[in-house]
Amino acid sequence: MRRYNYFPGCSCSEGTGVAYGLSTQAVGKALDIELVELADWNCCGSTPYGSLDVMGSTCLSARNLALAEKADGLDVVTPCSSCYITLNKANSYLKEYPELGSAVDEALAAADLEYGRGVRVRHLAEILSEDAEPDVIRSKVKISLSGLNVAPYYGCQLVRPRLGSDDPECPQSLDSLAESAGAKVIPFPLKTHCCGASLIISEESLALELIRKLLDSAQQNGAHCIVTACPLCQANLDAYQSRVNSRFKTNYSLPVLFFTQLMGVALGLTPKALGLEKNIVSPMKALTPYFLSRP
């Protein structure tokens, strides 16, 4: 069994991405991956903090990394793409900018913490596609999702800036995971285009236009559902789908699943364990046939 320090982030722990957190834990258990939640972690600050205050933002991440280092120093794994790049950016800024680094050290010391720069931060999608063996995943699939057309949507911060090994514009990790579950991956040329992220709150019209393009491309290519690896992408595409429909007079009704929810269905987990009732555009019509075929 592999062990990691688990950093859910605010959204996946109990916010709009709570189903992502639930399905992550459930899939982890099914695949013998132990995700130990980092005790008393704090918000990474995400893009907003880094855009107003670089030093404060680096401090927020550094506290989490210091806690992980103190716990056991194992890799930190997060399902959230924004936490993933924010924690990673702190790690690289601490190394690249020694002046910033020593100020952050001094700030941490005020709370009796120190960070030796030794913790690696990885995305859940990376763990499941690199550390877990595809054969092992395939051997645990109880229900093949054959006949389900999936559009894997990577968005931005899972693949950019290039932190892992996946290609920043033509990534494959989610495609392979969906295929291991037996689903059919459809061509989705916009798979790394931006959904507008938190600008959905402050610049709604810009973000809605980006979301509309994504839904349009997935639908045109015959997707039965979109699969994401980021709580912000999922909320934008799922919860704001009705806003897109009213603004552009469209009638999209495309379920948007977390990739862990999709994998969980194939692994034989229940809808409840995967938080499927929390999706706004219900995925049950697309998924019920597979639940009915459960052994």
Add this chain to the structure above:
Amino acid sequence: MSNLLEEVYAIPGGEGVALCIQCGTCSASCPGADRGLSPRQIIGMVRADMREEILSGDSLWLCASCYLCTVRCPRDIRPTDLMHALECLAVRDGVSSKRTRTPLMYRTFINSVINNGRVHEAGLVTRFYMRTNPLAALKMLRLGLALLSHGRMPLRARKINGRRAVRTILDKARALAGTQ
């Protein structure tokens, strides 16, 4: 007031500004560029010391941090980090644009983190809409209720045990940076 270029240069993420060859690859990649100044233009204007146009303009705040410019720039400049560095300067100097609501949204987010150690999405969105456009808040009500009824929007903020430690760290950092 000192030269904008020098100030940008001194902020982590800002040093790349000198290396730009104005090729426009970033602008062609940017999802926000057709609504404001493009990253290439912004860099050119920083180098021309057009302080007010940049720091008080809207364009910085249209950056969605998609990092497409960053992975494509032939000079490895990281324009995304540069945008963030410029946003930091605009806020530090208190001159950020009043026409765009992104700085306020970011500030509301940050306050949630400082108070609780975590960000509370429901509180963030409510406070943001009440301060900017209560009418729009009404329009968003349906969305809020949908999230609420699907168990995705707890009304109570979670506070971490270490929130005092978080504050101590941030206060110390602020004192060291000499800002605010």
